Amino acid sequence: MISAGEFRNGVTIEYENNLYQIIEFQHVKPGKGAAFVRCKIKNIKTGSVLEKTFRPNEKMPKAHIERKDMQYLYADGELYHFMDVNTYDQIALNASSIGDNLKFVKENEMVKVLSHQGNVFDIEPPLSVELKITDTEPGLKGDTATGATKAAIVETGARVMVPLFIEQGEVIRIDTRTGEYTGRA
Structure with missing residues (x-):
């Protein structure tokens, strides 16, 4: 059992016969009244996110994943x-x-x-992967605008936004959590 006062990001709990992962939590102590814990919890099976408020001494089972x-x-x-x-x-x-x-x-x-x-x-998936670009528009000489990007297709078929200087056939590093280009491999 875990009390709401012990909530941390990433903790998985059983609540209302479902599994939820705590995405965000905030301990709130108002000037008047009792303290409470406000948190965003994500249903692991459906992916829906709820905002809930708990008393700090409220207990629920901790799910073992x-x-x-x-x-x-x-x-x-x-x-x-x-x-x-x-x-x-x-x-x-x-x-x-x-x-x-x-x-x-x-x-x-x-x-x-x-x-x-x-x-x-x-x-x-792994936090970071290295994939080869199979299709992208060629970079033009002089295309050096800061922060400008273009679409590219990687070997798994996923679409990623990459800087203008990246060419077809290059291997790039991608953060799988955000789906963003992080650099050349």
């Missing part, structure tokens, strides 16, 4: 296949349970598979 390293093997229609590199056990997950989390992940790369009580509900 298991994170397991697995290798992304391949996509087969609506199913994505993963393998545990230690036991060689394979699992297949629906595209609906994964969402856009694999748009920057190539085949045979390692990801974290998240589960609660044996039920897999999400995939965490």
Whole structure:
């Protein structure tokens, strides 16, 4: 059990028969009245975000989320296949349970598979990946405007905004949390 006064970003709780992750929290002590905790919580399965207010001594069960390293093997229609590199056990997950989390992940790369009580509900890609640009407009000589960007397609098929000087065939680094270009590889 965890009390609302012990909330921290990233903590996962069971609340109203659902799993929620705390995105933001704020301890508030008004001039009059009792203190309270205002927080934004994200439903892990649906992705919806709620704003809730709790009393600091309110207790709820802390959810244990298991994170397991697995290798992304391949996509087969609506199913994505993963393998545990230690036991060689394979699992297949629906595209609906994964969402856009694999748009920057190539085949045979390692990801974290998240589960609660044996039920897999999400995939965490690596924080940063290096991908080759397969299609982008050529940079023109003199295109050096500060902060100007253009669209590029990487080898996984995802679309990324890159600086004007980046050419087709280059390998770039991408932050998977934001989907932004972070530099050349």
